[in-house]
Amino acid sequence: MDEFYMKMALDLAKKGKGFTAPNPLVGAVIVKNGKVIGQGYHEEFGQAHAEVNAIASASECVSGATLYVTLEPCSHVGKTPPCSDLVVDKKIRRVVIGMGDPNPLVAGKGIERLRNKGILVSIGVLEKEIAQLNEAFIKYIVTKEPFVVMKSAMSLDGKIATVTGESQWISDAAARKRVHNLRHELSGIMVGIDTIIKDDPQLTARIPNGKNPIRIVVDSQLRIPLASVVLSQQDKAKTIVATTNRASSEKIATLTKMGIEVIVTSQRDNRVDLRELMKKLGAKGIDSILLEGGATLNFSALKEGIVDKVHVYLSPKIIGGKDAKTIVEGEGISSLENAFQLKRLNPVMVGEDILIEGYLDK
Numbered sequence: 001m002d003e004f005y006m007k008m009a010l011d012l013a014k015k016g017k018g019f020t021a022p023n024p025l026v027g028a029v030i031v032k033n034g035k036v037i038g039q040g041y042h043e044e045f046g047q048a049h050a051e052v053n054a055i056a057s058a059s060e061c062v063s064g065a066t067l068y069v070t071l072e073p074c075s076h077v078g079k080t081p082p083c084s085d086l087v088v089d090k091k092i093r094r095v096v097i098g099m100g101d102p103n104p105l106v107a108g109k110g111i112e113r114l115r116n117k118g119i120l121v122s123i124g125v126l127e128k129e130i131a132q133l134n135e136a137f138i139k140y141i142v143t144k145e146p147f148v149v150m151k152s153a154m155s156l157d158g159k160i161a162t163v164t165g166e167s168q169w170i171s172d173a174a175a176r177k178r179v180h181n182l183r184h185e186l187s188g189i190m191v192g193i194d195t196i197i198k199d200d201p202q203l204t205a206r207i208p209n210g211k212n213p214i215r216i217v218v219d220s221q222l223r224i225p226l227a228s229v230v231l232s233q234q235d236k237a238k239t240i241v242a243t244t245n246r247a248s249s250e251k252i253a254t255l256t257k258m259g260i261e262v263i264v265t266s267q268r269d270n271r272v273d274l275r276e277l278m279k280k281l282g283a284k285g286i287d288s289i290l291l292e293g294g295a296t297l298n299f300s301a302l303k304e305g306i307v308d309k310v311h312v313y314l315s316p317k318i319i320g321g322k323d324a325k326t327i328v329e330g331e332g333i334s335s336l337e338n339a340f341q342l343k344r345l346n347p348v349m350v351g352e353d354i355l356i357e358g359y360l361d362k
């Protein structure tokens with residue numbers, strides 16, 4: 001039964017996708033005498049925690065009930081008072097927790113408070129699924145750096161375009177829809193300047209009620225055209241341009257006047273220092289980033305070790321052409337033993353395409 005109610009809490013947690021960052025997705029269910037009497041989830045950043053919403057929704061007194069919550073109840077005074085105290089005050093008898101809270105402010109203290117008050121606590125129900133749902137939070141709360149997902153779509157022979165540069169569309173409509181969902185779920189979307197110059201993309205989440213990610217353009221020399229969509233259509237989403245101290249200060253001033261935030265990093269191989277950029281974006285509360293290319297930036301991101309996860313869509317097409325572009329270029333790796341290794345691969349069909357998800361083995 002614990003798994004059954006935890007699954008319910010997990011499904012509730014998912015409803016907050018796209019709206020809670022950099023805070024976690026959390027769901028809670030209250031059960032008394034075999035009946036669900038309350039449900040809640042963390043709906044939006046800064047708003048009530050899941051436990052508070054579940055208790056507030058209860059159709060009868062929660063005293064003596066069991067609380068199922070995907071994340072350890074908090075023990076700190078943050079934007080809201082500690083949930084573990086509320087659970088104690090409301091005389092809940094048993095608490096079933098999906099996973100411990102990696103937040104150093106909590107990290108076991110919530111569980112300790114509950115146990116000290118004689119509440120029965122079980123931990124680790126559906127932990128793997130819950131941790132995966134909160135993989136960005138788990139990294140960010142400890143490192144203060146965003147969780148980066150590198151996404152690419154390619155033909156079966158590894159091309160992202162034909163020799164003439166035609167690239168729309170390699171992947172199927174179902175795959176594109178899934179990517180727009182991912183844009184909604186993650187806080188930022190990052191591309192290199194060549195992608196802006198070549199495709200002039202919007203980088204928005206075009207799904208119903210989609211939340212647009214913050215657009216981040218990596219542009220070492222500030223070559224970005226002022227008329228590009230990411231600069232001229234700022235009502236849709238905020239844009240940050242990341243550059244180096246090599247960029248013209250006049251252009252920085254022009255962009256700033258247009259309302260664009262410019263982040264200047266030191267140079268690394270004449271380019272934006274991506275590790276420094278991740279620290280700076282993390283400091284702004286950006287907990288997750290979808291890296292959407294191009295091939296040069298993809299290589300730099302892998303080389304600098306900022307990529308946590310990849311999503312590669314394989315489309316059942318063969319394009320050929322030795323000059324047709326592939327998903328990762330740059331200078332490449334010369335010795336196979338230094339190749340970027342993936343683990344925990346998960347292939348799934350998405351429409352006609354195969355999506356391969358995997359994590360970088362760092």
Ligand code: AOF
Binds near residue numbers: 083
């Ligand atoms: C949430 N929602 O349902 C739970 C959280 O910034 P605050 O004060 O809202 O506190 C955020 C921390 O509270 C968060 O990092 C996590 O450790 C803990 N639990 N947070 O936003 C919730 N249960």
Ligand code: ZN
Binds near residue numbers: 081083
């Ligand atoms: Zn809380």
